[in-house]
C-alpha cells in the first residue's frame with residue numbers, strides 16, 4: 048500500500064517507540080533527524096561520536112556502514128550488537144528506528160494505573176512452618192517422606208520440579224536445624240526455605256503490544272509495592288500484532304527471538320521493581336500475566352502461525368499455570384506463573400482482565416466496554432450474555448499514518464480547542480514546544496473543526512476557510528500551529544482526517560454490530576467503560592461528536608485506565624477472582640465481525656461523520 052503521507056522524492060524516518068515520523072528530502076544523520084522531530088536523544092558530546100550515548104537500532108532500511116568510532120564502541124561493549132550511534136548514521140531513504148529507553152532524555156508516558164476492586168485478598172500462596180524429626184540409624188527416613196509426613200495433605204508436583212527441589216532441600220533442612228518453612232500454592236509445596244520469608248510478593252503484568260505494565264504486590268495485604276511501565280521491545284519487529292506475527296512466520300529463529308526478548312524485558316522490569324521496593328526477585332512467589340493472544344503465545348513460545356491467518360486459531364482457551372523456571376523468569380524457584388485464558392485469536396486475556404475489573408458479569412446491567420488500540424476490543428453485556436469482538440482500528444489513534452502523529456509522550460499535543468475564528472489553543476504533554484499530536488489531540492481537532500464548520504458533514508476541509516490552505520502536493524491542510532522561531536509548524540491534512548475517520552469507523556461499526564446482535568438500543572446502555580491510555584485522555588463528548596461512540600449522556604461514560612493491569616492484579620491476589628475470571632472466560636461469546644451479515648453496510652455507516 049503506498050504510504051499516505053509521502054510525496055514524490057521524499058522519504059520518512061519513523062522513530063519507535065515514540066511513534067513519530069519525520070519526512071525528509073535530503074540525506075540526514077539520525078541525530079539531526081531526531082532533533083528536527085523534536086525527540087531529545089542523549090547527546091553528551093553534542094554529536095561528535097565520542098560519548099556513545101545516542102545509541103539507536105535500525106529496524107528497517109539502509110544507512111552508511113558503521114564508522115570507526117562505532118566499531119570502537121561495539122568492541123568496548125558500549126554499543127550492543129545491532130546498535131548504531133545516531134550521530135554517526137546517515138540515511139537517505141525510508142527507515143524505521145528503535146530508540147532504547149536509555150537513549151532518550153525524556154520518557155514516553157506509559158499508563159500503568161487502573162481501577163480495581165478486591166473485596167477480599169485471598170492469595171493462594173501461603174507459608175507454613177514445619178518441624179521435622181532428624182533421621183536416625185533406627186529411623187533413617189528419606190528427606191522427602193520426612194517432609195511430607197510432617198505436612199499431611201501437602202504434595203510436591205512429581206515432575207522435573209521435584210528433582211530440582213530435592214537438589215536443595217537436604218541442605219535447607221539441615222541448615223535450618225529441621226525447622227523450616229514451606230511456601231505453598233494451596234496444597235502444593237513450591238519451595239522449602241530455611242527461614243520465614245521477610246516478604247511474600249507477587250507480580251501482575253499486563254503485556255501490551257506497545258507497553259508492558261508491571262505491578263509488584265504484597266500478597267498478604269494486596270498493597271502495591273512498586274509499579275513500572277516499559278515499552279514492549281518487540282515494537283522493533285512490528286508496530287502492530289499482524290506485523291509481529293508475520294515476522295515470526297518467516298522462520299523459527301525469528302519466532303524464538305520474539306519469545307526471548309519479551310522474557311528479557313520481563314526480567315529487566317522485575318529487577319527494576321525489586322530495586323525500587325528494596326527486595327530480591329526471589330521474594331516474588333506468584334505471577335499473573337495478561338495480554339493479547341499473540342503476546343500470550345509469544346510469551347509461552349507457542350506456535351503463533353495459526354493466529355496469523357483465517358480462522359485465526361489459538362492454541363489454548365483455558366488458564367495455564369506454568370513453572371517460572373521453564374520460562375526463564377526470575378522469582379522464587381518453584382513458583383508458577385498464572386496465565387488467564389485468551390478468548391479468541393484477537394481477543395486476549397487482557398480483554399478478560401478488563402471485563403473482570405470493570406464488573407462485567409457481576410449483575411444484569413447492559414453495558415458496553417471498549418479498549419481502544421491498534422486492535423480495539425469491544426464487549427457488550429446484556430443480562431447473562433456477554434459478547435466480545437475485535438476490530439482492526441489501525442494505529443491512527445496512536446499517531447501512526449498521521450503527518451505529525453506521535454504517541455502520548457512529552458511534546459505531544461493531547462488536547463485542542465478551536466475558537467470561532469478557527470485559531471487553535473493546544474495543551475502539550477509536559478508543556479513547552481509541541482513536536483507532534485497524539486490520539487486524543489487528533490480526535491479533539493476533528494471534533495472542533497466540525498463544530499466550527501471548518502470540516503463539513505462529509506469530513507472534507509472547507510477550502511474557503513482562512514485557516515485551510517494546501518501543501519506542496521495540493522492536499523488541503525488546516526494549520527494547527529503556525530511556524531515560529533522555536534516552534535515547528537504542525538498541520539492536520541485531509542489524509543490525516545481520512546485515516547481517523549477509518550479508525551473511528553472500525554470502532555463504531557464493531558459497536559453497532561454487537562448492539563444489533565444482542566438487540567441493544569442506545570437507551571438500554573447503562574454505562575460505557577473505556578479502557579486504555581487513549582481512553583483516559585479522550586474527550587468523550589468529542590468522541591460522540593465525530594460518531595465514534597453512541598450518543599449517550601456523558602455521565603454514563605467513564606474511563607478506567609489500565610483495566611487489564613487492574614484485572615491482572617485482581618487475579619494475582621485472589622483465588623476466588625481467578626475462578627471468577629475462569630467462569631467469565633467461559634461466559635464470553637466471541638463474534639467474528641467479518642462474517643456478520645451486512646458487515647460492509649455497518650462499516651460504511653461507521654465511517655460516516657455522525
Ligand code: FES
Nearest residue numbers: 094096098099134
Ligand atoms: S552524541 Fe555522543 S556519540 Fe552520538
